[in-house]
Amino acid sequence: MAKKLVIIDTDCGIDDAQALMMALAAPNIQILGITCVFGNAAVENVCQNVLRVLSVCERQQIPVFKGSGVSLIGVSKPFSDHFGTDGLGDVIKDKDPQWKEKIQREHAVNAMIRLVTDNRDQVSLVALGPLTNLALAIRLDPDFPQKLKDLYIMGGNMEGIGNVTLCAEFNFDMDPESAYIVLEDFLCPTHIASWEYCCRNALTWEFFKELMNQDTPAGRFMKMITSKCWAYSKTAMRNKRDIYFGSGFVSYDAYAVAACIDASVVTENIECPVHVELQGSMARGMMALDRTNALKKSHSVFVMKKCDGAKFSQLLMKSLRQPPAE
Template sequence: MALKKLWLDLDTGVDDAQALMLALADPGVHILGISCVHGNTPLQNVLQNTLRVLRVCGRTDIPVYKGCQRPLLSPKQHASDYHGKDGLGDVPDPDPPSLDLLQKKKAVPAMIKAIKDNPGQVTLVATAPLTNLAVAVQLDPTLPEKLKALFLMGGNVNSRGNTTVCGEFNFVADTEAAFVVLERYTCPTFIAAWEFSCRSSLPWSFCDQWLSQDTVKARFMKQITAFSRGTAQSEDYLSTQSTAGHGFNSCDCYAMAAALDESLMLENEEVAVSVELEGAHTRGMMVVDYMEQLKKQHKVFLMKTFDLDKFKGMLMRSLQ
């Protein structure tokens, strides 16, 4: 059977690392490349973190590319309060991988070429601010029609934010890019929104089981997850993030897992969406057009329910 071809666009913090390790553990996948972008942590950290995860998994053969280091127009921001200043829980790396492992070619041209060379075969998974994707479609407007599918982690469906009053981090971190992507990418598009991931969170007891596996990968994940777990279980976080649920929520893993195995998506909702660009409180909010007033032909698939038992199995295998 032919391998499923993926291109990954990451801002590697802890949940991106978890998602990347899901993909690396799937024997049916060929990762054509990884484009890095600003987001959870500054770009230089994202590059280092991505190489670090690949090294732990013995996969530094996968090409990693340097992408956009700032948003199109939005103020630059990061998520160090949740992921740690370095994006991976501030766990020291005594022997960091050399940045010489990075490809010389820039991320956006590399992404465009990979998709062009494999028309209709590449699934693009983006778990980060969408700057690289927005720049790519500006350079090659035909790019979306060459994609097999696009899987995104981002946006929100009930106007409940995790970064601003009404905005989810990836869409707030580059609001114009999110708008461009939702307008211009007309390939089959699947979105794991913030509230969906919250509703689908897993028990902390499963997290303990997942991290207690006696492997190098599990010990690494336990180390880098400690900071964000402490934050997620703190009273201050739970009091301000009422939508976050009271369990283990690795947001990016839902988009990645669905891209790897679409059968995990038990229920999706097909609807047109956009992004609010101007509101004082609603800038970055995903607009869900149930009344069809936007008159958009292209509709996305919003994930609604997930096969959590199968998802747990994928997570367990990712650390074995």
């Protein structure tokens, strides 16, 4: 069986690292390249984080490309310390002084366009961070979305509940204009793992404990980078997620990758047009679902609603069982 060709666009924090490992462990996935974007950390840190994940999983042959360091309109926002200042919990001390030499010289957006053009109708694009690289790709090549097989996004929200502002999810809030462009102009089949979807399909902390005790390079790496991160602590101060959805382990970006690997992981979708709000002091960056097609848009997206927890758990567990322990 031919493998599914995938490009992963990431702002590699801890949950992105988990998602990357899930894709690397999937036998039906061939990653053509990993494109980096600002978000959980500065894009320079993101590049280093991706290289570290590939090294741990012994997959350094996969090309890594540096992309956008700021939002489409150039507005800089403070990086979240959700996953530490470097995106991986601030626990890695042996930084690679030669990391720049391991990044491809080609810009991430150009690489994305080239790889998709060379493999027309075959590439699934998985976006795990702000959508800046994707928005730039369609501005440089208006036919870019038509060349994609499909698009998977972790980001946005479906009930007006935000995790960084009153109404907006982090990835969309970091670059609302790019989110707007992507969801207006990308007409390929689009699947969205919203913030609420991830939270409502949280796993137990008992499973998290089992997951973090895998005696493999990937397992030990994940245990290390989550060791001091409050976002992965069940004893941390209750945040907005806990107030709305209850406590549980949520590896946000892995939900989008899981859907790309195995469509049956998603057991229920909402199919409707969506719109990203760009105005207002409270609703900017919010994704609105148009279930009655009041906006008369020409295309719909698939907003994930329910998840097969058992299948998702298996994919997460498999992600940390690589490479096998010696």
